[in-house]
Amino acid sequence: MNKDRRNQKIAFWLFLTPVLFSFFMVQIIPFVIGVYYSFTNWSATAQPSIDFVGLTNYMEAFKDATFLYATIITSIYTLANIILVNVIAFSLAMLVTTQIKGRNIYRAGFFLPNVIGGIILGYIWQYIFNQFIPTVGGIIGVKFLTDNLMLADSKTALAALVIVSTWQYAGYIMMIYVAALQNVPRDLIEAAQIDGATPWQRFKAITIPMVRPAFTVTLFLTLVNSFKQFDVNASLTGVGPSTMFMGKAINGTTLLAMNISNTSLVLRNTALAQAKAILFFIVLVIFSLIQVYYSKKKEVEL
Numbered sequence: 669m670n671k672d673r674r675n676q677k678i679a680f681w682l683f684l685t686p687v688l689f690s691f692f693m694v695q696i697i698p699f700v701i702g703v704y705y706s707f708t709n710w711s712a713t714a715q716p717s718i719d720f721v722g723l724t725n726y727m728e729a730f731k732d733a734t735f736l737y738a739t740i741i742t743s744i745y746t747l748a749n750i751i752l753v754n755v756i757a758f759s760l761a762m763l764v765t766t767q768i769k770g771r772n773i774y775r776a777g778f779f780l781p782n783v784i785g786g787i788i789l790g791y792i793w794q795y796i797f798n799q800f801i802p803t804v805g806g807i808i809g810v811k812f813l814t815d816n817l818m819l820a821d822s823k824t825a826l827a828a829l830v831i832v833s834t835w836q837y838a839g840y841i842m843m844i845y846v847a848a849l850q851n852v853p854r855d856l857i858e859a860a861q862i863d864g865a866t867p868w869q870r871f872k873a874i875t876i877p878m879v880r881p882a883f884t885v886t887l888f889l890t891l892v893n894s895f896k897q898f899d900v901n902a903s904l905t906g907v908g909p910s911t912m913f914m915g916k917a918i919n920g921t922t923l924l925a926m927n928i929s930n931t932s933l934v935l936r937n938t939a940l941a942q943a944k945a946i947l948f949f950i951v952l953v954i955f956s957l958i959q960v961y962y963s964k965k966k967e968v969e970l
Contacts, residue, residue: 725943761845790903822920848882
């Protein structure tokens, strides 16, 4: 028996070793090296040596108006995206778990935008906002649609980014809610219905508590996905319309991930970009831990 257990452990580690090796090589080691480089003067341009500069890059990041503005609008974008994606996804999940005719077709249709690449999706919606909507507005004689300049203003461009991201991601989150709703015991709902509970009472007292674990997962996924948004941001708005912040003209729709990328690839300041990435990582971890903590706490209370 002990021999069989030992063989099982050996087999377990043999299968796990390639995964652990890949994880360390692709995630852990580059992260540790990146932390080191964030304390140096590392640059993409030719330099005689890489010197240790301490917290200089982190101080520069906090003074960088573009980084501070990107942090603010990323937080706004994330909050709006979390609310819209989850409300729409849960509503769609409630719809496709009823006895509506063709519900499987609806599920596939709502999920389809998620399989489209973010870069392609951004260009498609750029055409819709810039060409299709004004054309339709001209045909039907609606001046508001004809003069549509949604991507020309930083505030409305950010709203457009939220709309596209919600359209792309709601179907994926819907499938998680569908799985949770299908696991709600029917006998509980039928018993409550026999006792005279209204649909709202059944929804509030049975459905919501039973799908609470799904809320923890979906909120975490939308939080992380929103903070890391890059591809749709790059193709839909690019650097975006300019705006004024801290007395400087800066790009109005550049989210954090794109700001870090531009710092490295455009400005060639790789050490500063790495410092921003570390700060980004810390902020994301803090927000994620807070969200998971309170979501789990709600699960326990219910």
